[in-house]
Amino acid sequence: MRVDSVAADSLAAAAGIRPGDTILSVSGKPLEDMLDLHFLTAASKFLLRWVDTSGRKHENVFRTSEKPFGVVPEPIRVRQCVNRCIFCFVHQLPKGLRSALYIKDEDVRLSFLNGQYVTFSNLSEEEMRKIIRYRLSPLYVSIHTTSQPLRCRMLRNAGSRDILKVIRQLTKAGIVLHGQIVVCPGINDGEELVRTLRELSDFRPLLQTVAVVPVGLTSHRAGLPKLRSVTAQEARETLDALSPFRLESGGETFAMAADEYYLLANRKIPGRKTYGSFPQIENGVGLLRIFRDDAALLFRRKRWPAASARGGTVITGKSAAGIVSAFLHDFSRRSGASFRMIAAQNRLMGDSVTVTGLLGGSDILRAAKGKADNILYIPSVTLRNERDVFLDGMTPEELSHRSGTEVRIFDPTPRGFFEAVYDGK
Numbered sequence: 001m002r003v004d005s006v007a008a009d010s011l012a013a014a015a016g017i018r019p020g021d022t023i024l025s026v027s028g029k030p031l032e033d034m035l036d037l038h039f040l041t042a043a044s045k046f047l048l049r050w051v052d053t054s055g056r057k058h059e060n061v062f063r064t065s066e067k068p069f070g071v072v073p074e075p076i077r078v079r080q081c082v083n084r085c086i087f088c089f090v091h092q093l094p095k096g097l098r099s100a101l102y103i104k105d106e107d108v109r110l111s112f113l114n115g116q117y118v119t120f121s122n123l124s125e126e127e128m129r130k131i132i133r134y135r136l137s138p139l140y141v142s143i144h145t146t147s148q149p150l151r152c153r154m155l156r157n158a159g160s161r162d163i164l165k166v167i168r169q170l171t172k173a174g175i176v177l178h179g180q181i182v183v184c185p186g187i188n189d190g191e192e193l194v195r196t197l198r199e200l201s202d203f204r205p206l207l208q209t210v211a212v213v214p215v216g217l218t219s220h221r222a223g224l225p226k227l228r229s230v231t232a233q234e235a236r237e238t239l240d241a242l243s244p245f246r247l248e249s250g251g252e253t254f255a256m257a258a259d260e261y262y263l264l265a266n267r268k269i270p271g272r273k274t275y276g277s278f279p280q281i282e283n284g285v286g287l288l289r290i291f292r293d294d295a296a297l298l299f300r301r302k303r304w305p306a307a308s309a310r311g312g313t314v315i316t317g318k319s320a321a322g323i324v325s326a327f328l329h330d331f332s333r334r335s336g337a338s339f340r341m342i343a344a345q346n347r348l349m350g351d352s353v354t355v356t357g358l359l360g361g362s363d364i365l366r367a368a369k370g371k372a373d374n375i376l377y378i379p380s381v382t383l384r385n386e387r388d389v390f391l392d393g394m395t396p397e398e399l400s401h402r403s404g405t406e407v408r409i410f411d412p413t414p415r416g417f418f419e420a421v422y423d424g425k
Contacts, residue, residue: 001031002074003050010070015060017050017071024049024057034073035109039134041069081106083121084156086225087182092218094348097391098384112136115282117180121160128166131175138176138279141167143210145181145188146199154188164199171206178279179210184227185234193238197245197255204254211280212242213258219350229352235264252276258284260355263319284355288323295327295414304334305422311337312375312408314417315364315382317356318343327414335421339377342367348392356412357381361394369403376405377420379412 003021006012017023023031026040027047040046041062049059062069081104084091090104108127110116117140131139141163145151148162170177179200183189188196193212200210214230221227230238238261245255253274262269272293275286311332316324321343328339344367346353348360359382368376376399382390387409389395400407410420 001033001037003071004074005072007068007070007072009067011062011065011067012070014067015048015062016052016058018052020053022051023071023073024051031073033076033109035112035130035134035136037071037073041071076107076109078103078105078110079107080104081119081121082157083119083160086154086156086187087184087215087217087227089216089218091224092220092349094218094220096393098389098393101391108136108139111139111141115140117142119155119160120163120166121155121157123161123166128169131170132173135174137174138178138208139170140178140180143167143179143181143196143200145192146196147192150188150192154184167200167203167207171203175206177203177207179207180280180283181210181212182215183212183230183238184215185230186228189230189234189238190241194241197242201245201254208252208254209276209279210245210255211258211283211285212238212255212261213283213285214260214264216355217350217352219352230261230264232264232266235261236267239265239267246274252279256280256285259286259288260284260319262288288320291323291327291412291414295330298414298418299330299334301334307422309335309337309421310374311339312377312421313368313372313405314339314341314377315344315356315359315368315379316341317346317354317359319354320356331417337421338373340373342371344368358391360392361390361399362392364390365394365399365402368405372403372405374406376400376403376407377417378407378409380409380416381412383409 001023003017003019003023005019006017029040031037044064047059047061051057090102093101105116106118108118108131111118119142143163144154146164151163152158152160167177181196183193197210200207215227217227217229239257242255242257246253253276269288269292272289275289278286281287314324314328321341325341328341332339344359344363345351346359346363348363349358356379364378380387396407396409408420410416
């Protein structure tokens with residue numbers, strides 16, 4: 001394993017380990033990745049063998065001290081997904097986007113480190129042993145159905161491991177799991193969904209939560225299996241079907257629906273208690289509850305900044321339009337400035353994609369050009385993590401130039417918008 005960097009004031013630096021060196025083993029055990037390095041060097045005493053950039057071999061015994069070991073290894077080489085899921089979003093992307101968007105990962109290590117969902121379809125016995133040996137917990141698993149024949153059909157992987165057997169082995173070993181079910185109408189919804197949740201509930205409390213998410217479809221599905229979006233009636237039926245599975249398990253509600261179900265069904269967003277510690281927030285479960293609670297907290301402020309706010313236009317996706325509009329109405333009244341919303345149509349992905357985070361720069365430009373007042377406020381979820389580029393490669397600077405409007409990026413929270421308005425960040 002190659003060393004990427006070494007902390008200046010660390011045990012490794014004191015021993016002469018430098019960037020570019022290669023670590024051979026820890027206490028006689030070879031290293032596969034950063035998890036091996038992390039867990040093996042956590043011992044109170046360990047023997048490290050390494051080779052420097054000139055090819056010279058070294059070894060040193062390290063003992064626990066107040067200083068950190070201090071080695072950052074080379075990045076993980078992400079394991080690729082071999083499934084061809086009927087609902088895979090990557091397969092539905094248009095051409096010409098950033099290359100990283102077309103990568104399909106299926107890496108248990110990233111599930112542990114970053115909360116990414118994996119199917120365990122091709123989990124090897126060695127990977128299973130490593131999960132249990134290092135107690136990698138919690139892990140996030142894409143389940144979709146507990147029917148093995150149906151799951152193989154949905155994943156389009158006939159050799160996929162039996163998910164019930166995998167969950168049983170992991171929970172028996174004390175590994176905490178969070179599950180996900182992507183609902184495809186007519187395939188794994190209705191009675192099949194209820195049966196799946198009933199079987200999964202047997203693994204509580206170690207299978208802590210299961211997020212039920214409606215399938216997302218773009219207009220770029222040529223040559224892919226025929227699927228359709230969830231209807232309003234189906235959304236209501238699904239919410240009703242989840243009611244018996246909302247019993248708390250270890251402080252968490254077991255089965256939770258994505259916010260989109262409540263919007264589709266035109267039903268009230270549940271209270272904060274329903275979402276527990278919000279473990280499924282990355283799945284769009286509880287985002288609207290957090291937004292509303294944070295907005296209420298913001299509007300309880302007795303004093304607002306004396307400096308005048310500059311009004312402007314806020315971009316959002318169509319699904320959040322009602323909530324954003326109501327928030328801006330109250331914000332305008334309290335700030336004394338005028339803020340309005342534009343719900344942008346998604347032409348990059350297709351009309352059926354209504355979430356804000358999948359808007360392209362071209363979608364925002366088309367919606368705002370000639371219509372934006374003062375400042376154009378854009379939530380950061382539309383940009384890459386580095387906040388430098390939209391899905392289609394357009395930058396905020398380019399958008400500002402082409403729209404003729406100042407652009408401000410804000411964290412998609414009430415507080416984040418407040419700071420963008422008053423601090424200009």
